[in-house]
Amino acid sequence: MRDPRRRSGRARATLALFAIGYGLRIARPLLLPLVLSVLLAVVLAPLVRLLRRLRLPYPLAAAIVVAAFTGATGVGVYALADPATTWIERAPETMREIERRLRKVKESVVEARQAAETVEKITSVDGDRPPTEVTVKEPSLASRLVATTQSAFLNAVEVIVLLYFLLAFGETFLRKLVKLPSRLRSKVHVVSITTDIEREVSSYLFTVACINAGLGAATVIAMSLLGMPNPVLWGVLAAVLNFVPYLGSTVTLIVLTLVAILTFDTLPRALFVPAVFLGLATLEGQFVNPMIVGRRMSLSPPIIVIALMLGGWIWGVVGLLIAVPVLAVVKIYCAHNDELAPVAELLGSD
Known part of the structure; x- marks a missing residue:
């Protein structure tokens, strides 16, 4: 007979996972810019350290890196905005043109559809009375693009501001963390683990x-x-x-x-x-x-699929883009923690 306490524990764990998922989904406006800025900070941290070798202070080095990154991204978005918008606006016309060109390939499908429509008309009870048409006016493509652009711009500003402060004062935060009352050995361990994780994550994300x-x-x-x-x-x-x-x-x-x-x-x-x-x-x-x-950083395909499903459900398209990088960060962190090493092994493909 199964232990009721064990079943109760599993039920609580399942409910906790669902609660965490819904919490992350609700907190998307707050957490998404934070997660993006942390990932970008990890990728760009080596560039800040490179400028530090020139004896530049952290705030100035971080400002240079963030300005260069923002400028390059802005130039790229500006250069691609016109062709991307053109293709989006032409999407309905494009689909009609593609359908016309593929008409010979799908003639049988069209004939079957026409036959089905004929049968439907014959068997219709109210064939003589045309149905009442209801037209719902949807927002135009231009208005939707404007709303999306405004939201994306505000999120980008949040990410840039958070990115700067993470790059400029991340090392200062680590030094303050080490100064907390604790044993010397644990302080050294915190610094070592944090540095190793940051460098390994940075190397992985930059390589990808x-x-x-x-x-x-x-x-x-x-x-x-x-x-x-x-x-x-x-x-x-x-x-x-x-x-x-x-x-x-x-x-x-x-x-x-x-x-x-x-x-x-x-x-x-x-x-x-x-x-x-x-x-x-x-x-x-x-x-x-x-x-x-390398195989050391390879991730399990089933885990990747699950991460993509969760990322898309919680944070939409951006969640799909950052799901695997976040999963890689979790694996690296677990690999540096003896208690969580089995989790890292579970996430890997070996």
């Missing part, structure tokens, strides 16, 4: 960012050679979405396929575009990433 940037650059070159419009836009899309394993490359592949069908006259030439990108993504995922990142 470089790999994704390499995939984006290769995509830009390939799309340029194949005659695709706006190749830089597709390269940036491939680099950003590659932070989302499996799903990101799939979305990029679908987008490139649709754009290629719209761009080229013949279907074989259009399908050559996604085939080339599929080859690049396979090369990156199966060879480049494992070779550079």
Whole structure:
């Protein structure tokens, strides 16, 4: 007979997990900028330390790094805003054009649909009386883009401010933490563990960012050679979405396929575009990433899928983008803690 206390403990743990999930979802406006700024601070911390070697104070070094990062990001967004907006506005027209070009391929589907509509009309009881149409006026695309841009701008300002303070005063906070009353051995342990975790996480995230940037650059070159419009836009899309394993490359592949069908006259030439990108993504995922990142930082595929589901449910698209980096941070932290080492082993793919 099972122990009722054990079942009660499992029930409480399950309820606690659901409560944490809903709490994170409700606190999204507060926690999302904080998590993003922490991840960016970990990635950019080596650049701040590099400027510190020139005897620059932390606030000045952090200001230079944040200004350079913000400027580069702003220039990129400004350069890609027009083509991205154009493609978004053309989306309905694009889908109609793609449907027209693929009409020969799906003639059987269209005929079946027409037959079904005919049967429905014959069997309809109120066939002579047309149904009342109700039109719901939705917000225009322009108004939705303006609202989204305003929200994104405010979130970006929050992330930049938090990022600066984390880079400028992170070391000061660590020194104050060490000064807390405690044994000398535990102080040394705190400093050692914190430094190791920060450097390992920074190295991992920076390496993954470089790999994704390499995939984006290769995509830009390939799309340029194949005659695709706006190749830089597709390269940036491939680099950003590659932070989302499996799903990101799939979305990029679908987008490139649709754009290629719209761009080229013949279907074989259009399908050559996604085939080339599929080859690049396979090369990156199966060879480049494992070779550079190594098996030590590899994550379990089922755990990755679960993390993506939770990240998307809790924080939407941004949650999908940061789910795997956050999972990697958790694994590194657990690997440096003897009590949590089994959790790190569970998260790994070995």
